[in-house]
Amino acid sequence: MKKKKAMKFSELKEGEEFPPVYYEISDEKVKEYKKIFGDSETQIPPFLCFLYSFRCIFEKYSIQPGTIHAFQEVELFKEIKMEERCFKSYGRVKEKYTRRNKNYAVFEITTEDSKGNLVNRIKFGFVLPE
Amino acid sequence: MKPGDKLKEIRFKITQEKINEFAKFSGDFNPIHVDEEFAKSVGLGGTIAHGAIGMAYIMKMLHSEFGRNFYENGKFIIKFISPMRPGYELRTFGEVKKISDEEIYLSIGFEKVDDNSKLVVGEAWIKKGAHSSDG
Numbered sequence: 001m002k003k004k005k006a007m008k009f010s011e012l013k014e015g016e017e018f019p020p021v022y023y024e025i026s027d028e029k030v031k032e033y034k035k036i037f038g039d040s041e042t043q044i045p046p047f048l049c050f051l052y053s054f055r056c057i058f059e060k061y062s063i064q065p066g067t068i069h070a071f072q073e074v075e076l077f078k079e080i081k082m083e084e085r086c087f088k089s090y091g092r093v094k095e096k097y098t099r100r101n102k103n104y105a106v107f108e109i110t111t112e113d114s115k116g117n118l119v120n121r122i123k124f125g126f127v128l129p130e
Numbered sequence: 131m132k133p134g135d136k137l138k139e140i141r142f143k144i145t146q147e148k149i150n151e152f153a154k155f156s157g158d159f160n161p162i163h164v165d166e167e168f169a170k171s172v173g174l175g176g177t178i179a180h181g182a183i184g185m186a187y188i189m190k191m192l193h194s195e196f197g198r199n200f201y202e203n204g205k206f207i208i209k210f211i212s213p214m215r216p217g218y219e220l221r222t223f224g225e226v227k228k229i230s231d232e233e234i235y236l237s238i239g240f241e242k243v244d245d246n247s248k249l250v251v252g253e254a255w256i257k258k259g260a261h262s263s264d265g
Binding site (some may be wrong): 029030032033043046048050063065066069071073078079080 | 138148151152155156157158160161162166168172178182185187188189190193198200201202203204205206209210255
């Protein structure tokens with residue numbers, strides 16, 4: 001198993017890319033989501049896609065204890081039908097900066113369906129402990 | 131729909147059990163969420179919930195109101211301004227601020243039920259698409 005690097009502010013580079021990960025959302029995961037959030041919707045919640053899409057970053061980096069999720073941006077482009085389960089997600093370090101002595105790293109992840117259609121794009125900011 | 135209209139709130143309670151369940155579900159076992167002593171050692175005063183839990187409820191609120199159109203033409207930005215702690219009773223909020231020919235603009239977030247203090251604040255934009263009447 002490939003050893004992951006600890007995600008450190010000093011080592012992240014703006015523009016650094018995370019190669020695509022391919023995944024299939026399982027029935028089991030949909031059921032777990034509905035159990036936790038009491039959801040009754042009939043389509044696959046895009047939130048589930050986000051969880052899987054993080055893998056493109058976490059294949060390379062492990063999150064250090066103490067990392068804090070500071071903000072989140074979400075753009076949705078396509079409803080996910082139950083029969084559509086296969087996706088591709090890839091990402092990059094959009095920017096990094098220091099504000100009020102806190103080190104922020106902003107990541108962007110884009111997800112497409114198996115036909116290459118844009119499904120969603122998320123941006124999120126982490127405050128990194130080192 | 132008109133400016134000033136409020137979206138139907140969703141109430142939810144944060145418990146350590148829910149946080150643990152979400153950690154297992156997401157694979158995010160950052161000790162600030164699941165280890166009380168560690169969370170105290172980094173100045174958080176105790177465990178805090180994953181921000182993503184709150185995000186899921188905000189998405190649920192927007193989907194309840196705008197249906198498929200949210201999933202195809204929705205955008206939102208939220209900022210986590212104060213942590214969600216075990217024991218907190220929370221409710222989402224959303225208010226229409228402006229409506230143009232192209233989109234509906236809202237303020238969104240969630241707050242504590244007992245004192246109305248806001249933990250997450252943000253904005254959402256729902257483009258008027260082919261499915262604006264769904265939901």
